[in-house]
Amino acid sequence: MALRTTVITGATSGIGKETALALAKKDHAIYLLVRNTQKGDRLKDEIIAQTNNKNIFVVKCDLADLQSVREAADELKAKLFGVNVLINNAGGIFGEKQMTKDGFEMTFQVNHLGHFLLTMALMPLLEKGQARVINVSSEAHKRGKAEFDDLPWQQKKYSAWKAYGMVKLFNIYFTKALAEKYADKGISSFALHPGVVKTEFWSGIGGFLGKLTTFLVSPFLISAEEGAQTTVYLATEPGMDAKSCQYFVKKKLAKSSILSWNEANRNKLWDISKKLVSKYLV
Ligand SMILES: NC(=O)c1ccc[n+]([C@@H]2O[C@H](COP(=O)([O-])OP(=O)(O)OC[C@H]3O[C@@H](n4cnc5c(N)ncnc54)[C@H](OP(=O)(O)O)[C@@H]3O)[C@@H](O)[C@H]2O)c1
Structure with missing residues (x-):
């Protein structure tokens, strides 16, 4: 099989690291988009040592900095002919409200807006590679509501889980909108x-709540290697085009929330996101 080219965010830790390792074992050429290049270089060496796959590359990309995302996309465009798999995996929850240098709430930018810009900026490569775009969402989307009026959380009281639930819902809106808008270009999502x-x-999560939540969930946690399996499946399973736009759990089609199918919301998110990153897409 021809070498597949995969771009992944958030591979310096957790699920992303195991995803990158598993795909390296399957001979993918892997571009690790990392905010910390020292960590990225160590990961690259580790993957090469474990898999003997030398096609592992590090590209600086801080999702909390839209200029950095744009530069990462430009670097990839200068180096690559096409991309076959884009894995928008990086993300997290932030116990305290934080703002990015671009003026957006951190959860929103790192989990959604940075990936929106990355995907749009890479579109010529994704089209050439007839790519699959894989967005790591969460069951937490089921508690998420789309509150477009106050995305920077200026007016309402900040809640880490509310912000996280909303952006994981946004991951599904983005998946469905992308699948709809780019199916005719050979992109699946x-x-x-x-x-x-x-x-x-x-x-x-931080603080007492973080410690309590970690204590309560710890008996139920699966390993990062297990956590990577659905992403690896979506990146490698043949013949997935007919299942584009869907949500998966444990390598199987799963039901996302009723709200996640709201067409007006996904189009609204698309339009807002496009506007917010417009100066980086010229
Ligand atoms: N763990 C779970 O139970 C769970 C459940 C559902 C969904 N998820 C989702 O799974 C994905 C991976 O999370 P994980 O559990 O593997 O967490 P993790 O171990 O904390 O890994 C998060 C990754 O995202 C990267 N990252 C964070 N901020 C970034 C930024 N500004 N720019 C670029 N990269 C950034 C981190 O880089 P550094 O190494 O530099 O920090 C790290 O590589 C996330 O989208 C998360 O929401 C996780």
């Missing part, structure tokens, strides 16, 4: 829940 996984994710 999938969302997934990886399971409840033992990773650095839980430390993001």
Whole structure:
């Protein structure tokens, strides 16, 4: 089989790291988009040592900085002819409200807006590679509501789980809108829940609530290797085009929330996101 080219965010830890390792074992050429290049270089060496796959590359990309996302996309466009798989995996929950240098709430930018820009900026490569775009969402989307009026959380009281639930719902809106808008260009798009996984994710909640949540969920956590399985499945299983736009759990089609099918909301999110990143798409 011809070498597949995969671009992945958030591979320096947890689910993304195991996903990158598994795909390296399957001979994918892998571009690790990382905010910390020292961590990225260590990961690259580790993957090469474990798999003997030398087609592993590190590209600086901080999703909390739209200029950095744009530069990462430009670097990939200068190096690659096409991309076959884009895995928008990086993400997290933030116990305290934080703003990015672009002026957006951190959960929104890292989990959604940065990936929106990355995907749009890479579109020529994705079209050439007839790519699958895989968005790592979460069952937490089922508690999410789309509150478009106050995305920076200026007016309402910040809640980490509310912000997280909303952006994981946005991951599904983005998946469905992308599948709809780019099917005729050969792009397919999938969302997934990886399971409840033992990773650095839980430390993001912070404070007493973080410790309590981690204590309560810890007996039920699966390993990061298990948590990577659905992403790896979506990246490698042949003949998935007919299932484009769907949501997966444990490598199977799963029901996402009724709200996640709301067409007006997904189109609204698309339009807002496009506007917010417009100066990086010229
Ligand atoms: N763990 C779970 O139970 C669970 C459940 C459902 C969904 N998920 C989703 O799974 C995905 C992976 O999370 P994980 O559990 O593997 O967590 P993790 O171990 O905390 O990994 C998060 C990854 O995202 C990267 N990242 C964070 N902020 C970034 C930024 N500004 N720019 C670029 N990269 C950034 C981190 O980079 P650094 O190494 O530099 O920090 C790390 O590589 C997330 O989208 C999460 O929402 C996780």
